[in-house]
Every structure is written in C-alpha cells, then in structure tokens.
Amino acid sequence: MGGGRVAHPVLKGPSVVKELVIGAVLGLAAGGLWKMHHWNEQRKTRAFYDLLEKGEISVVVDEE
Structure with missing residues (x-):
C-alpha cells in the first residue's frame, strides 16, 4: 500500500508589485x-x- 503524495504549497517571497499597489491604495485612502x-x-x-x-x-x- 503506497502512500499518496500530499501537495504542499510552495512558499514564495513577497510580491513587490502587489505590496506597492496595496501600499499606494492604503496611502491614498x-x-x-x-x-x-x-x-x-x-x-x-x-x-x-x-x-x-x-x-x-x-x-x-x-x-452683567
């Protein structure tokens, strides 16, 4: 009985563009x-x- 493989999420670094957009939106708000x-x-x-x-x-x- 072979064990199935579990798909683990690959951890990536922060998305620079996404953080810039979020920062700009929060700053403008x-x-x-x-x-x-x-x-x-x-x-x-x-x-x-x-x-x-x-x-x-x-x-x-x-x-008065």
Whole structure:
C-alpha cells in the first residue's frame, strides 16, 4: 500500500508589485480621509469667522 503524495504549497517571497499597489491604495485612502478632515475643519473655521464678522456671535464675555 503506497502512500499518496500530499501537495504542499510552495512558499514564495513577497510580491513587490502587489505590496506597492496595496501600499499606494492604503496611502491614498488615508490621505483622502485626512484631507476631508482638514476641509471640514476649514469649513467650521470659515463659518465661525463669518458669524463673528456679521456680529451674530462674540468672543467677548458680556458683563452683567
């Protein structure tokens, strides 16, 4: 009774192209999220200064 051969996977080194593509995609995704965060903060700051300029809000505490 002869034993059957078991196919073992051949371990290869990392695929450089695949790692570059994955790194680029992750980098662009993280950069896009960071950029959207900064656009949101810029929008909030611009809205604050617009309200301040219109006189609708004040940074001075009213004394009673």
